[in-house]
Structure formats: structure tokens, C-alpha cells
Amino acid sequence: MQLYVCRVHKRGVVMRDNRVALEIGYRLENSDNKTIKINAEVGRGASCIVYDAEYTDSIGAAHNIRLKECYPAYLLIERKDRGALIPFDANKEQFQEEKERFNQAYQRNVTIGNTLGLINSTINSTDIFSCNNTCYSIMALSEGSDYSKYEDASLTELLVHMKSLAQLIKKYHDRGYLHLDIKPENVFILPETPEHILLFDFDSVMTKEELALTGRYRLQFSDGFSPPEQIQGKIKKIDTHTDIFAIGALLFFKLFGRKATIEECRISTSFHFHEMRYFSEKYQPKLFSTLEKFLKNTLSASIIPRWKNMQQVMDCLDALIPLSDIDAIYLVDSFQYHTACFIGRESEIDKMHYIMEKNQLLFLSGIGGIGKTELAKQYANRYRNEYNTIIFAVFNKDIVSLVNDEILINHIEKDEKESDIDYFKRKIEILKQIVTDKDLIMIDNFDVDSDERLETLFCCPCKFIVTSRMDFRDYNYPQITVDRMENIEDVLQLFSSYNEIIYDAEDTIAIEKLVEYVDYHTMTVELIAKYLRVSGEAPTLLLECFMQKEGTTNTKDINVKQRKDHRLRAESVNHHLETLFDVSGFEDTEKEVIGSLSLLANIRIKKQRFEEICPIEHISEKLNQLIKRGWIEYNEKLDKISLHQIIQDLIYKNLRPTAENCPNIVRGINQYITADTANYIERRMKQSVLEVFMNRITGSSIPYAKLCLLYGQKDKLDEAEQICLRQENKEVYDILQRIYRKKIKLISDCEDMFESELDLEDYLAEQLKRMEELLDKVIWYCQNYTDNVNYKVKECIDTCSELDHFLADNAWWYSTERNPNIDRIYNKMADIYDTVTGLLPKTTFAIDEKERLYKKIRDFYSGEDLGALYRCEFFSNVEKAYWYQERIDELRVKMNGENADVVVTDGSVTTYSYTNDVSCSALAKKYEEEGNYQKAIEYYQKAYKDGDEWYENFIQRIAHVYLKMNQPEKAIAYLEEILDRDKENEKNSNAYFAYSSYICIDLIKNLIKLQDYEKAKIYALELIHYEEPDVYKEDNSYAVTYVLAAYYYLYIIENEPNKKALFWQQCIKYYKMLQNNKIEEDIFDFIEEYLIKEDVCFEEIFAILDRIDNYNTKDIKEKLIVNFIAKNKNANEFDKYHVILMIEYAKLFNEYPYELIKEAESNCEKAQELYLEYKLQDKYIQSLLYETKAEIMSNDKDYEYDQVLELKRKCDYRLLAEQQLQKAVDDENKVKIWKDAADSYRYVEHYEMQIDCLEKSLAIIILVLNQYEFSRFDGDYWFSMVDLIRAYIQVGNFEKAKYNIDNLYKNAIEFYKSIGNSDNSWERIWNMESIAEFYSECALKEKAVNTYLAAMYIGLEKDSNQYEILKDRDMKINICKISESINCLLEGEIENNIIDKVIDLKDTLVCYRDDYLGDKNTYDEIISKINDHYQNQEIEFKK
Secondary structure, eight states, X not given: OOOOOOEEEETTEEEEOOOOOOOTXXXXXXXXXXXXXXXXXXXXXXXXXXXXXXXXXXXXXXXXXXXXXXXXXXXXXXXXXXXXXEEOGGGHHHHHHHHXXXXXXXXXXXXXXXXXXXXXXXXXXXXXEEXXXXXXEEEEOOSSEETTTOOXXXXXXXXXXXXXXXXXXXXHHHTTEEOOOOSGGGEEEOTTOTTOEEEOOOSSOEEHXXXXXXXXXXXXXXXXXXXXXXXXTOGGGXXXXXXXXXXXXXXXXXXXXXXXXXXXXXXXXXXXXXGXXXXXXXXXXXXXXXXXXXXXXXXXXXXXXXXXSXXXXXXXXXXXXXXXXXXXXXXXXXXXXXXXXXXXXXXXXXXHHHHHHHOSXXXXXXXXXXXXXXXXXXXXXXXXXXXSEEEXXXXXXXXXXXXXXXXXXXXXXXXXXXXXXXXXXXXXXXXXXXXXXXXXXXXXXXXXXXXXXHHHHHTXXXXXXXXXXXXXXXXXXXXXXXXXXXXXXXXXXXXXXXXXXXXXXXXXXXXXXXXXXXXXXXXXXXXXXXXXXXXXXXXXXXXXHHHHHTTOOSHHHHXXXXXXXXXXXXXXXXXXXXXXXXXXXXXXXXXXXXXXXXXXXXXXXXXXXXXXXXXXXXXXXXXXXXXXXXXXXXXXXXXXXXXXXXXXXXXXXXXXXXXXXXXXXXXXXXXHHHSOOSSHHHXXXXXXXXXXXXXTOOOOSHHHHHXXXXXXXXXXXXXXXXXXXXXXXXXXXXXXXXXXXXXXXXXXXXXXXXXXXXXXXXXXXXHHHHHHHHHHHHHHHHHHHOSOHHHHHHHHHHHXXXXXXXXXXXXXXXXXXXXXXXXXXXXXXXXXXXXXXXXXXXXXXXXHHHHHHHHHHHHHHHSOOTTOHHHHHHTOOHHHHHHHHHHXXXXXXXXXXXXXXXXXXXXXXXXXXXXXXXXXXXXXXXXXXXTOHHHHHHHHHHHHXXXXXXXXXXXXXXXXXXXXXXXXXXXXXXXXXXXXXXXXXXXXXXXXXXXXXXXXXXXXXXXXXXXXXXXXXXXXXXXXXXXXXXXXXXXXXXXXXHHHHHHHHHHHHOOSHHHHHHHHHHHHHXXXXXXXXXXXXXXXXXXXXXXXXXXXXXXXXXXXXXXXXXXXXXXXXXHHHHHHHHHTTTSXXXXXXXXXXXXXXXXXXXXXXXXXXXXXHHHHHHHHHHHHHTTOOOHXXXXXXXXXXXXXXXXXXXXXXXXXXXXXXXXXXXXHHHHHHTTOOSHHHHHHHHHHHHHHHHHTTOHHHHHHHHXXXXXXXXXXXXXXXXXXXXXXXXXXXXXXHHHHHHTTOXXXXXXXXXXXXXXXXXXXXXXXXXXXXXXXXXXXXXXXXXXXXXXOHHHHHHHHHHHHHHHHOOOGGGGGGGTTTTSHHHHHHHHHHHHHHTTSOOOHHHHHHHHHHHHHHHHTGGGOOSOHHHHHHHHHHHHHHTSOOSEEEOO
């Protein structure tokens, strides 16, 4: 007999489970011809085994069911071979009783299931029958799983399930039932309905009356889910609270993944919620206190504290559910408190508590350094439990910045286009909705007289504590003025915490007088203590020194002074600090050190880095002294230094650090900022440091002017300019020209455009005039600074090049028409280039630098820069550009290809190629366009000689020049020369042979023009001879086109009707062979004739138009449309197609929006008029009209965006796509059609239709991907999937979004594996980041963090064979391996091009730490390594 061993509880006894289940595939049959096949065992109870089974009814229909078999574990019963259960003799009677109870339980299940309110919450038992000497009940099988196998996706889902369970059990209680067996196996979870669960297994369910009649031996219990009274069989103590314990136990089990221990069921226990499955630091603190309350009132071994009715359970769950939503909108707690020493202030804390109980807000007013912040924090720490959330926010600039930056609301972020004030207003409105008087916001350092937005913030219904140096009693705010500490013993204790020296009685008295003298000011006391400790000076001497410095002669004067100034004043404290500073006897170098540090306001900086930036002699020693004396704060763990706000203000005010008295840090900052920087993150950090420094430093020296130039802000540039202009030497000329170049850049940025009172046209004209004036100044200072030719040439060329780029970047300033202001600037630039061109040969630059400078001038004239259309249109000079190119080529001869863009080595021959070079061909074309044909021929010949032109192209170009010279014979001869050479090569087995068919076409056309028909015929036949063999090959469209063209020319030449007809038949034959391939220019004449001679249907004319490229083909398309309309006016359905053709006609003009937009609009209007005139009712044509008109209007500045949008919204893009698909010839075209339709729907925010179109597009793409192994992954598939996911998120269908994100991730990994190693690591990381962001938007934070880790792994791991581990990234074992691999990879070098991405990923991972389910230590190591090795951690900014 087989054994199935488990533990079963009955009558309080634990026993082994030796039951043997029915085998899979076993069939049960009854007398009604119904059969049941066993599919799987799914669970066991004390009295039964449960199976998944298939039930076949009397007509042969199959149903999936749950089958429950009466099979008690605690009786000795043997399973026979045929399935029958035979009890041992001693257990026969008991087995019979169990079967009766099994039948009673079935009846109870049916009764409960039919009870109003429980019908949809109970497993539906449909039948019971006898077989195998036992009983079986049939239950309907719902899709889902029991709770022991189901994992809640979030804490919220778990609590919703618990609420549903509590509601259901309450219904049982309301009807007099107790369940008495609530455990995961008896709770059934239905998919996609978290609020709906089912209960099954009703063996233990009974009424209270039945319970009273039942002996304790009948009671079953489930270990870990039943309370003591049930386990011990204490019938009288069992009631509704018994089921309540089970609910608490079930919640504990799902939270922690284990059953509660006996100790955890005691009322005195503490729960370690940081160990629960769903733990996150993002949860509100109130969640954990409420969870603790829930567990202590449910999961209690004692009945007394346990809730007595299920409504209490439900009420608490109602409170927990919103608290558990990690993505909910709530105030994020930011208060942390750690203090080494807090002494005294008890009365102030009591007073604060009293005021806060009765008022919304409290101001703590007092001078700096008196301890306001520490007092506020101490209050918040002591009364932490009275508040749900505490925010600690430092006031820096204004209330708007404080709310926007310091008061965090979960899932509320500033929109990209949202202004600061709009964001502030939005956050205030949200705060009004979410905060209560149980939330506390502390605002520290509100040291301003007022802020107009403060009252707006106080409208939020939470509590506020504000610390300030100002007095706010006049505003009727509750205020406590924080004075000196009341008890001298507390102050002396504070002194002793910083100075442990044991003093004699005289010194002790002196110390007491000192602390009295400084009015018990805590910071001053701290500094005095440290000064005495470090200096070793006697307190009596320091007291005497203080008295002399401040003009006090004896202790009597001290008492008089304190009577006059009983309350602390900021002036007196600052005076004491100044006195102590003076008494300390700082050397000038120490003053420079601390003064320099005060310029780095609110910055903590690595001690060593500061020593490098401020290289004062013996800097390290000086810093250590200042740290010991307490003037500089030093964090030993971080090795960073900074100044306390009070000291920072004192030093800055009294030492007044400037560029003149702190010269070392001025030079050091200049070097620090200009030093090479590894990545963007460091550059951003340096810029922030420079901004802080420049906001505090002043000066009048040249080093200061250089620093202002480096900073580049307008006010500082103005300062630097004035400093330099005051100098009487030429040394400042270089600085001045650079200042003016920076000012030109600022003008081009147009930062003051919206503040200007001028209209746009006048404003831009003014900007250009200012640029011109500054250009004049730059050139003057460059020319007069030095006689050094190198300097003059380089600075003038670089200035003009910069200005040229600024003008190109601001092309929106001007139209294509001439602008006199721009012309003057460009003319001056041309003059400058002419001047420096004469100087360039005299320079001593290295060859590569000379090449660079010549190239800048060449590019100015080349006319090839599409980004500078105005210059190219009006100032290009190919002749000049070529002259500079020749100078460049002369230099390159000496460089041996050093700066070549492409190097090709073929045997012993190496060829160097350069992009953007100006060729002889360009110059030849220019001469040809000007009519200088001899020069054109000369330079075409040179181009061929220099290798700029292929032989065939070179000869053809010369032939065309001769045609323009009206020398057709020479042109014909040149073209024939090419074909003759081809035929010679055909005879030479060692030569490459390819017949130049396009030359032959050109030759035939020109022979026909000359009416040399015989020769034209010969060449047409020759063309057929060489191309006809290829027409039956794959990809034969060019050969077919050439043969068709040749036959068409024969058709034109031929006069004999029969032959002419035969040639036409050949034309038709080859035209049909073209199928759907592109119609090239070579057969445009044929197509025009074809439409005239043949019966072309409407569908075919549209196909022909589609097959002709849009580029430069307006004329032929226009002819075809006009001719076709004229020919088919009497055709069937002409009305309909006439409108469509007019729409196509309008589109032709829309391809030239700058020149022909009004003609496009006119023809579109004509199409609309025809539509109305013909009284058409055609949705497709109407949509086509809407689409075309919207496209035309979007190109016309006379129409507003909303007008275009209104038309687009009327358009049925899916209908248009379906029509276009009928003409689509390949998958790529079909994909594009659906993708375009989807984009159009996205534009009008019709996301459901966008989704529909994208899914149709993807259906085609996926077939291609499967066929070609992801060859098109990076194109259509990626972008279509990204758009689809965004659309699903937009409509709130997160399940569909998740499904598609999972697929995108899976296919991305497969694609990266298939293409192997690649240089596109940055792009791969970016793609993975996008996927992670999608997961985050769907609130799938665990998947998001795992994908961010995958992104980092992909960036670091260059062997794509190692990507296999990424497939199942969500498995805990795999994500741990990925993290460990990243940790190892970080030990090596990271490529420079991805360092910024890795740092960005690290910053993101910091935010997602709580969501990571792997080893947190490894996770933290990854962050730490990137911080330590790849990110500048030397500087941090205090809040």
C-alpha cells in the first residue's frame, strides 16, 4: 500500500497521514452512465482528499470539476487495487459515522450556498454519490487557486482579500454560523477579482447551538490558524472571536510567509514589519502602527483583547487598505532625528506641546545658534506617536521652492512644461485634500520678514512649526521666543560635553562667568569650550580678554549689562562670536582659509579636495586647527568639511572674502572648473559649485574677471568688462574679446525675448545689430592685443565660426528672403576670412591645426551645410571653397592621412578619404550653371583625374556640357565612347564588364532629338541585347525598365504601322513584367502615352501615381492626372474618382509648401466643392478630404493648431488604412500603413483606435520577426510596441500594458543575444530603461527594479552569450545572480561612453531599493561602488 505522509490534527492529536489517493486517470462510474476521471490531487483535509477531475454527463459532455472524497486520515482504512476504501474492523462503525457527517456537510454546504448573501461566496456543490465504499461530492470548478498557492501582488491586494474574507465570515456569523477552519487551503481566490473570494470545506461549520451539543472530540483544528480555545476544546469559550483569531493568523501568514509563534500571539509582543514580504520604506508610518493594532486585536492568545465582532476587523482593514497603497497620493514622511547631546529646555518642550494641542501652528523665534532647530526636532521626536507624518523642510529661497522641493507628495512630480508657480498651486490643492491635523510640517530657518505665499501654505489643514530669527508676534501667530537656557547647570553640562578638562575652583568660576557673559548662547559656549580645550588657555585669562575686548571692566558691569539686555539679541551674540574670533588670534592664512570656505556656502567638501582647490601654504595644518577649535565642522566618516550657517554668515560678513584677499581659491576654482571632466554628471556638479561661488565672490582683479568670463552669466560678464576697461594695458584685450564672444552667444539664446516690449521683427533686428557691434569689438581687440599672427588668425576664424553656428541655430529668426541685418554680418565675416587668409601662410601652427582653420573658411563658402540655409543660399562661393580645398590638399600631402575619415588599403596602395571636401565636380557644376562651359569641362576632367568621378559619370557630364554648347555631335561621340569602352571590356576576359545602360538611354534620347533615327534604333536594339537576358532574373526591375524604354524608343522611331504595333505590344509586355515595382524616369514618356492609348481604369491610375517617387516628379504626375481626367469624363463612377484625383492633385502642390501652399489649398477646396456638387456620401472620400486638408493647413502659418486638430478628429484613419492595404505590395508597406494610422489617432488622442491599428501592425511585424530572426527588431517592432504600451497605459489598461511590456522585454533580450557583441551599449541601456519605466508606470515596482538592473548588466557585460541569465530576471535566484555579476563587472573599467548612463541608473536604483527582493547587501555594494569609483562624491550640497 502506497503512503502519503503529512500531519493531520484531530482531537488535539498529531498523526501521520498514510492515505493513498486515487491514481491520475482513474475513472469512477455510477448507474446513470456518468463517469468521472481523476486529473490531479489538489489537497487534503482531516476527513477528505480533494481532486481536480473531469466529469462526463449522460449525453457525453465533459465538465471540469472538483471532487471531494470522504477519506478520514485518523481511521485505519486500506485502499484496494480497484479504488475501494475498506476500514479495519475496529473502525467500521466510525467510518460509517464519518460518511454520514460527510453527507451532512454536503447538505450544509448546499444550504449555505443557497442562503441569500452567500450564494456567490461559496463553492457550488452540485451532487453527491456513493462509490468505492465511500462518498464523493462534486463541486463546480472555478478558475483560480486556493490561497496557499496564490501570491498577492501587493500588500493592498492582500488586505483587499482579507477584507473580502472578513465580510464573508461576517455573513456566516450574522446567520448564526461559525466557520472554525479558516486557513489558506479553504479560501479560493478568483482571478482578476481581488474583492471576490470563495469558501469551501464545510466540515467544521456549525451553528452555536450545534457547537454546544458537540463533544470536544468532534472539534478539528488547523495548526497555526486555530486559537488556544479551539485547540484545547474549550467549547464554552468558542465564539465569533475564534474565527477572528484565524483571520489575524492568516494575515500574519501571508505577511511574513510563516505561521505566528506562541510569543507573537502575546499582547506584549512587537512585530518586525521590516521583515514582512511587502516591506517598503515608502509606506506611511501609520500603516505599521495600524497593522500592529490589527494583529494585537486578532492574533491574541487571550480572548480578552481580541475583537468580538467582525465589523471591528473590517473597520480596521478599511483603514489599512488606503495606507497600503504605495502608489497612493500621500505626504512622504521625511523626519529623522539623531542627537549626541540634548540638554535642558524641558519647559520649552512642555509649552510647545500645550500650544500645539490647541493651535494649528507655532513659531519658534530666536537668534541663530540658540538651538531652535534642535528644540523643534526634540519636540517632534518626543511626540512622534501623535502624528501620522512629520516633514522637516529647510527654507532656502521662498515658500514656492520649499513646497516644490522639500515637501514631497508620493507620486506627484512636476510636469515637464509646468511652471514653478503652477506646480506650487497644484501641490497646495493636493495638500489641502490629503493632510490632517495629524500631520506636522516643520519649516526651519524661515529667516525672512515675510513671504506672500506663507498664508497659502497655512491654509492646508495640518500642523506647522516654524523656526525663525525674526519676530512674528505682530502677525498674531502663536510664538515661543527661544532665549538662553534657564539653568546654568544645564549650560555647564553642555560646556563639559565639549571640554572634559577638570578645572580648579578659580577657573570654574571663570567658566561660569564666561557662559553668563555670552548669555548662555549654546553655540558660543561650544566654541569657548573647544577653544579652551585646544589652546590650553586658562578660563580666567579668556574671561579677562573678553572683558577688555568688549569694554567691560568687572563682573559688576556684566550684571548691569545683562539687566539692560536681559533678553538675547542677535547683535550681542554676533559680537561675542566676533570677540571670540578675535581672541582666537587667527593668522592671515587661517583667515584666508576660513574666508575661502565661506564662499562655498552650504557645501560640504572633501577635505583633500578643498586643499587642492585652495592651495594655501600648510593648508592641511590650518584646517585641522580650525576644526579642533570648532570653527569648521568636520564629518570624520565622510572626511568632509563645512561651516555652520551662523559661522558662515559671521565670517562672510566680517572677513568680507574677495578675489583680492582670497586669491588662492579664485585661481583654484578656475583650474577646478576648466580641468578635463570625465562625464556629464561631474560637469553638472562643477557648474553648481561655480554658481554658488560666483553668487558670493566679489572683486576687481583680473583673476576675478577671468572667473566671471568662465561663469558666463550676463551680470558677471558686465562686471568683467568694466574691470578690463579700467585697465590701461593691452593684457586685458584677450579677456575682452572673449567676453564679447560670450555676449554674442547670450544674444543668440534670446533669453530676454519675452520680456522685450518690441514686436518680434524689431526685436530680432535689434539682436542682429547688437551681434554686429560685438563682432566689430571682438575683431578690434583680437587685432590689437598682440602682433602674434597665430593668435590673430585663430581667434578671428573661431569667432566667425561660432557666430556662423549661432545664426544657423536660429534659422527661425529669418525667412528665405534677404535680410540686410544678416547680410551685413555675413559680409563682415567674409571680409575677416579674406584678411586672415593672407595671414595663414605666415603662421607657425602645426599642419593639422592649419588644416582645421582652412576647413572652417572652406565650409563657410561650400554651400553644402543644410543647417545654414541662408548662408548657403546667398553667400556660398564654390570657387572660393575649392581654392581653400586646394590649400587643404597641399597640407594633407605632408600629413600621410593622419586626419583621414576613411582609410582603405588595397595591397600596397592606401587611399585616404575625407568627408565634406569640396570636389572639382562641385566647381565644374558651378561653371556649368553659370554657362562657363570650357571651365566646366576642364574641371570635370580634373575631377576624373583626381578620382572624384567615375569614368562613365565624367564622360556623361562632359557630353551634357557639349549639348548645352549646342555641339550635339561631340556629345554623342562622348556617350558612344563609354559604350565602346564597355564593349571592349566585354572582349577582355580579365576586365570587369558591365554595360552602361543608363548611358545608352541618354544616347538614344539625344539621337532622337537629332533625328538620327537609324543610329538611335541600333542603340535601342543594343540595349535590348544586353538587358533582355536579365529580365527573367530575380530583382529584375531595372533590366525590365531598360528593355521597356528601348522598345518604346523603337515604337517612336518606327513609321510602319504593323511594326509600330508590334513594338507597342512589346512595351505592354514588359510593362506588365514590372508588376508593382517603381516607375523610373526612363519610362515616364511611355507612361504618358500608355494612359492615352490604353483603357486604364481608375484603380490603375492611382497605382501608377503611387509607383512614381515623390522627389522631383510633380510635373509628370500633374500631366498624368490632368490627361486622365480629360480622357475619362464620361466613365462610370467618374464623380467619385474625379474627387479622389483632385485630392491627389492637391497633394502634389503640398509637397512644395513654401512655394505652392496656396495652390494646394485651392485644389483641395476644388475637390471639396466637387464632392458637394456630385452629392457624394462616401466616408472614405470624406476622410481623405479631411486628412489632406489638415496636412495642407498644417503647412500654412495662417491656420491655428486647433483648426488642424478639428479636421483630424473627423477623419476615419482606419478606413483610410484599409483602403491603402488593398494596394500594399509587401509587409513593410502594410506595417507602415497601420503605423501611420496609429500615429494619426495618437495625435488626436483617440487611444483605443491607436491600439487597434498598432495591434494590426504588430501582427504583421511578428510574422516577419519569426521569419527573419529579429532582423527588424530595432525598427518597426520596437517603436510599435512602445507606442502600444503607452496607449494601454493612457487608457488605464495596465494588465494589457504589462503583457506587452513582458513580451517586449523577452524579445529585446532575444534580439541582443542574436546580434552578439555590438557598440550600441548606450542604446541597449536606453531601451531597457524605457521598459523599466513602463513597469513603474504600471505600479510593477519589483519588475521595474529588476529591469533597471538588467539595463546596467547589459551596459557592463560585453559578451552577449551571458544574456541568458536575463531571460527569467524576476526569479529571485536569477536577480541575485544578475546583481552579483554587476558587482563583479564594476571591479573592471567602464567605457567612458556609458559612465553617465551607469550613474543615472545608480541614481534610479537608489529610489527603488525598497522594491528589490534580492540580497540588499549586494544591491548596496553596487550603489556604493558606483558612488566611490565613478561618481564625484567629493562635494555635496546641504539642503
